[in-house]
Amino acid sequence: MTELIVGLAGNPNVGKTTVFNQLTGMRQHVGNWPGKTVERAEGHFTHGSYDYDVIDLPGNYALSAHSMEEIVSRDFIVDDDSDVIVNIVDAANLERNLYLTVQMMELGANLVMGLNMNDFAKKKDHIINIDLMSELLGFPVIEINAKTGDGFEKLLSTVEKQSKNPLDTSQKLSYGNDIKGHLSQIQEIIEKDKNLMDVPSVWTAIKLLERDTIVIEKVQQSSYGSQILVEVDKVSKHLHDVYKEGPEEVIANARYAFIDGLMAEAVKKPTVEKETTTDKIDKIVTNRLLAPFIFLIIMWVMFQLTFTIGAPFQDMIDEAFGSLAEFVAGYIANEYLASFICDGIIGGVGGVLTFLPIIILMFLFLSILEDCGYLARAAFTLDKLMHKIVGLHGKAFIPMILGFGCGVPAIMATRTMENEGDRMLAMMLVPFMSCTARLPIYAIFIAAFFSNNEGTMLLAIYVLGIVVALIVAAILKRTMFKGLSTPFVMELPTYKIPSIKGVLLHTWEKVKGFLRKAGTIILACSIVLWALSIFPLGVEYGSANSVLGMIGSVIAPIFAPLGFGTWQAAVAIIAGLAAKEVVVATFGTLAGMEEDDEEGITKLVHDTFTPLSAFSFMAFTLLYTPCFAAIGAIKQETNSYKWALTMCGITLVTAYIVSFLIYNIGLLAGFG
Structure with missing residues (x-):
C-alpha cells in the first residue's frame, strides 16, 4: 500500500x-x-x-x-x-x-x-x-x-x-507586469538564502508586502534579512505612490484581477442574476421584524419534539436500570456492596444515562439546523439585536450558539474574533448558554413539575440564558471591555437538504463524548458521592447524618434565599462543578434505583422542591460556574488564570442574583 x-x-x-x-x-x-x-x-x-x-x-x-x-x-x-x-x-x-x-x-x-x-x-x-x-x-x-x-x-x-x-x-499566477517586476526585485534577494526557499519566493515576497508578522520574523533571522526588508519598504512606498493604496490593497486587487480574468474566460453568467430559492426564503427568515419570532418558534418546536419523542424511550431506559438494580440487589448478600453497585454506580451513572434519548435528539436537531443553513441565519439575525443593545457584533453569537452544544469548543471558537476585547467578552458570555450537559437537569424538573408545558419551559430556560448574557454583556462592555467592536462579516450559506450520513456522524461524535463522560467523570463522581452518603457506617444511607448530608447542611443556608436551601440541593450544586450531569447523578445516587420511579428521583425532587424553587434551581444551574473543562478552556485560551477566575466570579454572582429575583418575585406574585 x-x-x-x-x-x-x-x-x-x-x-x-x-x-x-x-x-x-x-x-x-x-x-x-x-x-x-x-x-x-x-x-x-x-x-x-x-x-x-x-x-x-x-x-x-x-x-x-x-x-x-x-x-x-x-x-x-x-x-x-x-x-x-x-x-x-x-x-x-x-x-x-x-x-x-x-x-x-x-x-x-x-x-x-x-x-x-x-x-x-x-x-x-x-x-x-x-x-x-x-x-x-x-x-x-x-x-x-x-x-x-x-x-x-x-x-x-x-x-x-x-x-x-x-x-x-x-x-x-499573473498579477501584471508592473507588480510582477516589483515582486521579482524582492524575490531576487530572497532566493539568495536557501533557508527561505521552503516555499516559493513569490509567496514570501507577497507576505512581506502584506506585513505578515510571522514571515517578517522568519526573514529577520536570515543573513539577508535587513537587505530584504529595505527592498520591501522601497517597493511598498513605490506601490503606494503609484496606486494611492497600501501594498495589501494592491496585492488583493491584483488577485481579484486575476480571478476576474479567469471568470471572464471560463464562466458564462446571465446579465441579470436569477432570484434563487435561498434568496426567497431569506426574505422571510432574515426579515428584521419576523426573524426573532421565527427563531423562537423553531427553537420551541425543536424542544417540544425532543421531549415528545424522547420521553417514552427515557421511561424505558429508566425502567431497565430500575430492573437491573433490583436484579443485582437480589443476588448480592452484602448490603454495602449491593448499595455500592445499585445506589452508587447504577443510581448515579444510570440516572444520567436515562436522559440519553433526549441528548441524542437535541444533538440531532441542532445538527440538522446547522447543516441546512439555518444556524448561520440565527447568528445574522441576532447580530442586529446584539449590536444595538450591547455594542457587540453578531460574530460573538457564533460561539454562543456553539455553546448550546458544549462550552469548551464554543470558548475555543472565540479565537476567530480579531478584537481581543470582544474575544474576552465572548468568553465571559459562553457559559450562560445552556449546554446539553444541563439538559438532564431540566428534564428531571420539567417532568416533575411542568409536564404539560415541556417545550415552553425548556425554551424559557434557553431564552433566559440568552437574555442574561446580553444584559451582562451590556454591563461588561461599558466597564471592563470598553472600545469599538470589529465589523461583523459573515457568509450565509445556501439552504440545502442535510446529508443523512453527515448529520448522523455529527450527532454520533457528540453523543460519544457524552457517553465517554458518563463512563469517566460521572462514574468517578458517583462513587465519591456514594462513599460520602454511606459514611459513617451505620447511619441511614443518603441521610442528613451522612458525611454528604453534613457537608450539604453547612452549605445549604447560602441557597435558602433562592428557594432551595436543602442539603441535597446544595450538594448537587457543588458536585455539578465537575460536570453538570453530576447534578443528576447526585440525585440518582441519593435516591437509588432499586425502587420504582415514584420512589426514586421523582419523589426526591418533589420532596425537596416546589414548582417555583424548581425553576429557580434550573436558572441557577443554567447560569452558575461551568464545569472544570470549560474553566480550563478559558485558562488555556487566555494563558492566564485571571480570566478563568473572572468568569467564575461573574457567572456565580449573576446566577445568585437572577435566582434570587426569580424566587422572591415569584413569592410576591403568589407562586409559592
Whole structure:
C-alpha cells in the first residue's frame, strides 16, 4: 500500500466536511492540532493500492495570519508532508471561493480542485467551462457532488496521479507586469538564502508586502534579512505612490484581477442574476421584524419534539436500570456492596444515562439546523439585536450558539474574533448558554413539575440564558471591555437538504463524548458521592447524618434565599462543578434505583422542591460556574488564570442574583 496524505481546504459552507465524511465514514477522529487549540479532524480509508490519511483543514476565506485557523491551514500546506491539497469550491459562488485558491497557488501547493454544488450553479444559469478553467489555473478541476459522492472516483484517481507529479502552482499566477517586476526585485534577494526557499519566493515576497508578522520574523533571522526588508519598504512606498493604496490593497486587487480574468474566460453568467430559492426564503427568515419570532418558534418546536419523542424511550431506559438494580440487589448478600453497585454506580451513572434519548435528539436537531443553513441565519439575525443593545457584533453569537452544544469548543471558537476585547467578552458570555450537559437537569424538573408545558419551559430556560448574557454583556462592555467592536462579516450559506450520513456522524461524535463522560467523570463522581452518603457506617444511607448530608447542611443556608436551601440541593450544586450531569447523578445516587420511579428521583425532587424553587434551581444551574473543562478552556485560551477566575466570579454572582429575583418575585406574585 502507498500512503497518501491529503488535506481538504476551502471556504466555510462549501461542503468540505461532507466530502470528508463521505470519504472516511466512521474511520475518523477529532482532536486538536499539535500545540494548538484548533480542532483537527483526521480520517483514513483505502482506494485501490493507496492508503489515504485525510485531514479536514479549518474553513478559511484567506491564508493570512489574522486567526489561528488560517495559520494552521497554511502551516499544514507549507510544513507538513502532504502529497496533495484538495480545494473544495462552491461552484455557485466561484469568484469568492477562488480568492483562497489563488493564495494556495502562491504557496505553490500541489492542488486538485473539487468543484462542488454544481446543481446550485446551474440553477443560477452559471455555465462553467471546466477544461478551460483547469488549463488557466494549471491544475485539474473535477466536478463532484459531496452529498451523493458523484465524481469521487475521478477525484481520487486524479489525486493519485497528481501525487506522482507534484506541480508548482505559483508559476501560473499573473498579477501584471508592473507588480510582477516589483515582486521579482524582492524575490531576487530572497532566493539568495536557501533557508527561505521552503516555499516559493513569490509567496514570501507577497507576505512581506502584506506585513505578515510571522514571515517578517522568519526573514529577520536570515543573513539577508535587513537587505530584504529595505527592498520591501522601497517597493511598498513605490506601490503606494503609484496606486494611492497600501501594498495589501494592491496585492488583493491584483488577485481579484486575476480571478476576474479567469471568470471572464471560463464562466458564462446571465446579465441579470436569477432570484434563487435561498434568496426567497431569506426574505422571510432574515426579515428584521419576523426573524426573532421565527427563531423562537423553531427553537420551541425543536424542544417540544425532543421531549415528545424522547420521553417514552427515557421511561424505558429508566425502567431497565430500575430492573437491573433490583436484579443485582437480589443476588448480592452484602448490603454495602449491593448499595455500592445499585445506589452508587447504577443510581448515579444510570440516572444520567436515562436522559440519553433526549441528548441524542437535541444533538440531532441542532445538527440538522446547522447543516441546512439555518444556524448561520440565527447568528445574522441576532447580530442586529446584539449590536444595538450591547455594542457587540453578531460574530460573538457564533460561539454562543456553539455553546448550546458544549462550552469548551464554543470558548475555543472565540479565537476567530480579531478584537481581543470582544474575544474576552465572548468568553465571559459562553457559559450562560445552556449546554446539553444541563439538559438532564431540566428534564428531571420539567417532568416533575411542568409536564404539560415541556417545550415552553425548556425554551424559557434557553431564552433566559440568552437574555442574561446580553444584559451582562451590556454591563461588561461599558466597564471592563470598553472600545469599538470589529465589523461583523459573515457568509450565509445556501439552504440545502442535510446529508443523512453527515448529520448522523455529527450527532454520533457528540453523543460519544457524552457517553465517554458518563463512563469517566460521572462514574468517578458517583462513587465519591456514594462513599460520602454511606459514611459513617451505620447511619441511614443518603441521610442528613451522612458525611454528604453534613457537608450539604453547612452549605445549604447560602441557597435558602433562592428557594432551595436543602442539603441535597446544595450538594448537587457543588458536585455539578465537575460536570453538570453530576447534578443528576447526585440525585440518582441519593435516591437509588432499586425502587420504582415514584420512589426514586421523582419523589426526591418533589420532596425537596416546589414548582417555583424548581425553576429557580434550573436558572441557577443554567447560569452558575461551568464545569472544570470549560474553566480550563478559558485558562488555556487566555494563558492566564485571571480570566478563568473572572468568569467564575461573574457567572456565580449573576446566577445568585437572577435566582434570587426569580424566587422572591415569584413569592410576591403568589407562586409559592
